[in-house]
Amino acid sequence: MIDKLEYFIALARERHFARAAEELGISQPTLSAAIRQLEEQLGVMLVIRGSRFQGLTPEGQRVLEWARRIVGDARTMREEMRTARKGLSGHIRLAAIPTTLSMVPRLTAPFQEKHPDVTFSVFSTNSLQILSLLENLEIDAGLTYLENEPLGRVTSVPLYAERYCLITSKGGPFADQAEVTWKQAGDLRLCLLTADMQNRRIINRHFAEAGVDVKPTLESNSMIVIISHVRTGRWCSIMPRNVAKSFGFPEEISIVSLVEPEPHHSIGLVATHREPFTPLVSALLHEARNLAEKGVD
The missing domain is CATH 1.10.10.10 (Winged helix-like DNA-binding domain superfamily/Winged helix DNA-binding domain)
Structure with missing residues (x-):
């Protein structure tokens, strides 16, 4: 059966x-x-x-x-x-929205150090697909937004708040300023995530709050593609500050705070709510709580 x-x-x-x-x-x-x-x-x-x-x-x-x-x-x-016989072992399938990929090692590295017999597969996808994959038992957990759009029946562990900034090349628009408004940023040549990404829907909403109908000249579902285009000096982008810092190009890009408004959105680990959780998912949720207590920069 x-x-x-x-x-x-x-x-x-x-x-x-x-x-x-x-x-x-x-x-x-x-x-x-x-x-x-x-x-x-x-x-x-x-x-x-x-x-x-x-x-x-x-x-x-x-x-x-x-x-x-x-x-x-x-x-x-x-x-x-299997855990009773051999200890914690097996494979964890983890899906993550693009803006969380840079922090995945903050979760997987300490977990794998404690449980060396556990392996991981990490997939990049959008927030809606993460929920579908969880529902269909295709993944064990996901890193995604915890607000803005319905999550359904999941267990979640908040990890950090996503804050937004303008990414521009050195010598590019607003590169020498400490902050820029969303309205000002809307007049720039922008490259942004594709419309199927919740990050893009959030960005569109904040531009709308500033009275801007944003029209990017380049879209991608890859943060690497976006940051690579910013480095050419022909584009700017909007992305979370922690993502921009993770690429490590301080000599090539400037990170400028976005104001008016200054929103933040909660990011966390989600897993299908079930009692009991599998030993692997239970251990992963525990590791996420440890990470949250330490704080994620």
Whole structure:
């Protein structure tokens, strides 16, 4: 039953039998047969079928909720038993919004030092995708915003407040000033994160508060791409101060405080709320709380 529920979760996520089968590493006939067997066991139709996958039935949507819960609990049980035998080991899948990537080592390095048998995969994505990945059991935790947009049923550990500044090249606009207003920054040639990123939606909102309809001339979902364009001297950008400092180019860029307004937004670690947590997630949340107590610059 557990295997069939995992197959069903993959199908609901991919919304395509062939893609789901490929992800699971099985044949499409094997997947189709497993879903039909699950339907027979439960006595309801789960999938709307036609020439292709057309969605889940109302019963299928409800079974999907149960499947996520049951599969999550089964994984927790297996992990607890492995920990009882071998100590804490395994693999943590962590997703992070681009503006948090520079601080990920502040979490993973001390964790791995304490638990050397644990490995990590770190993915860069947007805040909405992090919630979707958590819901579908594709990641164990995420680093994202804790406010502004609904998080759903998650456990969160606040880590730091994100504050914004203008990033400009040495000799560029406002490079010799201590601060600049959002309205002034709106007149510059800007490169910003893409519109699917919550950081960009936040920046747009603060520009709107200053009466500016911002129109960047370059967009990217990569902070490295953005900072590289700032270094050419042809663009400026808006980004969190801690991100700008992490690139370590003091001789090439200036970091100028943004005022009018001076907002800050909470960043933290999130994990799907569950009792009990897996040993890995429990340990990661504990490490995040330790980091929060020490403070994140």
